[in-house]
Amino acid sequence: xxxxxxxxxxxxxxxxxxxxxxxxxxxxxxxxxxxxxxxxxxxxxxxxxxxxxxxxxxxxxxxxxxxxxxxxxxxxxxxxxxxxxxxxxxxxxxxxxxxx
Ligand code: SF4
Ligand code: SF4
Numbered sequence: 001x002x003x004x005x006x007x008x009x010x011x012x013x014x015x016x017x018x019x020x021x022x023x024x025x026x027x028x029x030x031x032x033x034x035x036x037x038x039x040x041x042x043x044x045x046x047x048x049x050x051x052x053x054x055x056x057x058x059x060x061x062x063x064x065x066x067x068x069x070x071x072x073x074x075x076x077x078x079x080x081x082x083x084x085x086x087x088x089x090x091x092x093x094x095x096x097x098x099x100x
Contacts (some may be wrong), residue, residue, distance in 0.1 A: 001061045002040035003049055004075050006068040008057035009035040010093050017049035017058060029082065034089055037078040 005017070005026070011034050018026050018036070025042035026049065030034065038049075038058075050058045059065070064072060070092065079084035 002043035002075075002091050003038050003045065003047070003058055003063050004040075004061055004068075004072050005036055005038055006057050006059060006064065006071040007092065008055040009053075010089060011035075012057070014054050016052040016054060020048040020052045021047060022048065027078075032082070033078075033086060034093075034095070037075045038087065039079050040076050041079070042058050 008082070010063060013028070013034070013036060018024075023042055023044055023046075025039040025044075026036050027039065035057075040061075045060070047060070050060070052058075058070070061072060070088070074085050074088045074092075077088065
């Protein structure tokens, strides 16, 4: 299992989660990404990041809301193909469009 970052992080990127992660498995590229991603291979399921997030963007994998299921794949994808992951985020929430 792993923890997963979801839609609420997009364009927020507060980074509190990065500060509390004991294994440094939350990453993004400054200037290129609109959200952060948890590496599912490295996450040790400690849960420290979840309460640290001010917008409640982080869930345990088995608690991800149905509407946010796609982000399980998007988090993992970023570690294999960041451009594709960014394209999925852009599809999900095109830049400049306000949340509904
Ligand atoms: S604390 Fe929440 S909003 Fe901030 S980077 Fe982490 S997941 Fe994104
Ligand atoms: S659950 Fe723990 S190990 Fe996994 S991303 Fe969050 S802080 Fe890091």
